[in-house]
Amino acid sequence: MFRLEPRASAPLLWQVATPILAVLATMIVGGGLFAAMGFDPLAAIRTIFWDPLFGPAAGYSRPQLLVKAGPLILIASGLALGFRAGIWNIGAEGQYIIGAICGAAVALAAYPLDAFWIFPAMILAGAAGGWAWGMVPAMLRNWFGASEILVSLMLVYVAQRIAAWMAFGPMKNPEGFNFPGSRNLQQYEPASNPELIANSGLHWGGVAAILALAATWFVMSRHVLGFHIRTAGAAPRAARFAGVRPERLVALCLGVSGALAGLAGLFEVAGPAGQITESFGSGYGFTAIIVAFLGRLHPLGILLAGLLMALTYIGGELAQMMLNLPAATVQVFQGMLLFFLLGFDLLTRYRIRRRA
Amino acid sequence: MMIDPLSVFILLLGAATPILFAALGELVVERAGVLNLGVEGMMITGALAGFAAAHASGSPALGFLAAALAGAAVSMTFAALTQFLLSNQVATGLALTLFGLGLTAMFGKPYEGMKAPAMMPGPLGLNWMIWLGIALVPLVWWFLARTRPGLILRAVGENHDAAHGLGYPVRRMRVLAIGFGGALAGMGGAYISIATVLQWTEGMTAGAGWIALAIVVFAQWNPWGVLAGAWLFGGVTVLQLRLQAAGVAVPVQLLSMAPYLATIFVLVLISARQKFGRSGAGAAPASLGRPFHALK
Numbered sequence: 001m002f003r004l005e006p007r008a009s010a011p012l013l014w015q016v017a018t019p020i021l022a023v024l025a026t027m028i029v030g031g032g033l034f035a036a037m038g039f040d041p042l043a044a045i046r047t048i049f050w051d052p053l054f055g056p057a058a059g060y061s062r063p064q065l066l067v068k069a070g071p072l073i074l075i076a077s078g079l080a081l082g083f084r085a086g087i088w089n090i091g092a093e094g095q096y097i098i099g100a101i102c103g104a105a106v107a108l109a110a111y112p113l114d115a116f117w118i119f120p121a122m123i124l125a126g127a128a129g130g131w132a133w134g135m136v137p138a139m140l141r142n143w144f145g146a147s148e149i150l151v152s153l154m155l156v157y158v159a160q161r162i163a164a165w166m167a168f169g170p171m172k173n174p175e176g177f178n179f180p181g182s183r184n185l186q187q188y189e190p191a192s193n194p195e196l197i198a199n200s201g202l203h204w205g206g207v208a209a210i211l212a213l214a215a216t217w218f219v220m221s222r223h224v225l226g227f228h229i230r231t232a233g234a235a236p237r238a239a240r241f242a243g244v245r246p247e248r249l250v251a252l253c254l255g256v257s258g259a260l261a262g263l264a265g266l267f268e269v270a271g272p273a274g275q276i277t278e279s280f281g282s283g284y285g286f287t288a289i290i291v292a293f294l295g296r297l298h299p300l301g302i303l304l305a306g307l308l309m310a311l312t313y314i315g316g317e318l319a320q321m322m323l324n325l326p327a328a329t330v331q332v333f334q335g336m337l338l339f340f341l342l343g344f345d346l347l348t349r350y351r352i353r354r355r356a
Numbered sequence: 357m358m359i360d361p362l363s364v365f366i367l368l369l370g371a372a373t374p375i376l377f378a379a380l381g382e383l384v385v386e387r388a389g390v391l392n393l394g395v396e397g398m399m400i401t402g403a404l405a406g407f408a409a410a411h412a413s414g415s416p417a418l419g420f421l422a423a424a425l426a427g428a429a430v431s432m433t434f435a436a437l438t439q440f441l442l443s444n445q446v447a448t449g450l451a452l453t454l455f456g457l458g459l460t461a462m463f464g465k466p467y468e469g470m471k472a473p474a475m476m477p478g479p480l481g482l483n484w485m486i487w488l489g490i491a492l493v494p495l496v497w498w499f500l501a502r503t504r505p506g507l508i509l510r511a512v513g514e515n516h517d518a519a520h521g522l523g524y525p526v527r528r529m530r531v532l533a534i535g536f537g538g539a540l541a542g543m544g545g546a547y548i549s550i551a552t553v554l555q556w557t558e559g560m561t562a563g564a565g566w567i568a569l570a571i572v573v574f575a576q577w578n579p580w581g582v583l584a585g586a587w588l589f590g591g592v593t594v595l596q597l598r599l600q601a602a603g604v605a606v607p608v609q610l611l612s613m614a615p616y617l618a619t620i621f622v623l624v625l626i627s628a629r630q631k632f633g634r635s636g637a638g639a640a641p642a643s644l645g646r647p648f649h650a651l652k
Contacts, residue, residue, distance in 0.1 A: 144631060147570075147627070150570045150573070150623060154563070154617075157562070162613075164609040169609075326465060328459075329462060330458075332455065333458075335455025338450075338455070339437065342447055343441045
């Protein structure tokens, strides 16, 4: 038999190797699943992971990589701060939706004005909306001790219903022939978030994602706040002796991750999505949780994990078109990936020894 | 606008049943010191498996049996990861939810648009699952409070190191509890597809699993409290649906927020009571969510 011996610190080799192992295991088991469903497993894996970048239609799908990775990375970089400190914001999806609604509200209120300040004001409103939605669980935890996990998650469902209400009610496009959904911001230039470099897929959301990664890297590795966050996560009692005030950390982590998720929503509604619809929330907020873990809560890892997850989204759509694979394949892949990652993580935290 | 109290109460019992099953299961899991956030994933798995089995066999009872098995089966991935590979329980539970939602979306497509077989009516015009749910409350209470395995389960949940030191099988107890929680969550989910909505739609549990998790906190880890919480939730749901049907001048989308807001409200209320109350009663099991690793 084997026994597990806790490691004093996680070796870098295993920290890097486990996400890669998890991806490989997902491909193998996923391939088996495809085979069981009667698809050619190799063709399916190639369509999902290779063709979007190098396949025949790559010219179209490559820019989509940044379009999809942008919001994932932006949200995940904020979530990683809290996860490090043991503060679980799992309601990023709700903060994303509210950020989009607040940002769109500014644009729709200004319509059809043509002014330079509209887009910057939308950015502020988007961040503020997401921040406020994240501060609700933070304050309820600080004041009353309510679980931020459950409150932030409940608020996702509330936010989804607000989006539906907006699409059918206050934000409905008056010139939309009575169809639900707001005006399309892509057609309202002062409020739109266009591609910055043609065919790159890069819009302001991608730029914000890079800035967020740089900022979180700085905070986590160069600022005393990062030390506080890491200590609070690793040893809450020790953190108190080191002068960490848990309440402030809760407010900070939930607020910042909320604001970043709100920004992601704003850039999405002003850019690729274009409008507030009933189903505006598309699951980025939940997938970003996987991105944060897959990237080991480290900025560089999050960048790579975000790109990989974006790849599975595009590859999944491609596989749906080319091979008739079910649309939910990607979700299954993402869930499986997180399982494998959490399982393999054992290797970073424990040494496996032969029992004498 | 007329709202007849008796008919509301009957509807309430139905609306409360999925939450009652799932929350009772999760209560046992948490009393064993394990926090499984995958309730939503296990419920949706049960909703699909139960619907598929009921549709294929024409028997709702077989459907619920299949749902219990499917819920327990997916809960074993959580058990393997958290109990043997010592993974983080919050992250693993979340993974279970995401995985369950994806898996059912993938395999559920062919079942969309099909009808569920009719439920057998039970005593007083309520179906048997409603009665089973209510009967489970005293059973779970009796098991936890009055039996030896129940005592061991609670010991494991309060202090796993001491329980291990006394020679109790911490891991086995927890795996069994997780399986039981999975089975009940699966049955709760199947109640939504077989008895409430009467068909399968993607993501149909709509947060019921998360509400069940909140109900366990609200109940302060007491089975009778779970019954009260589930009924409270059922009441809010039914009232909200009645108001929709009556055509109140509030948009439908806003009315349908009520269950989620009510959940936050009771969560805050009970958390505040625990925080500011003087007695330590009703606190979470002391080892809740902490991984157990015996060095010997």
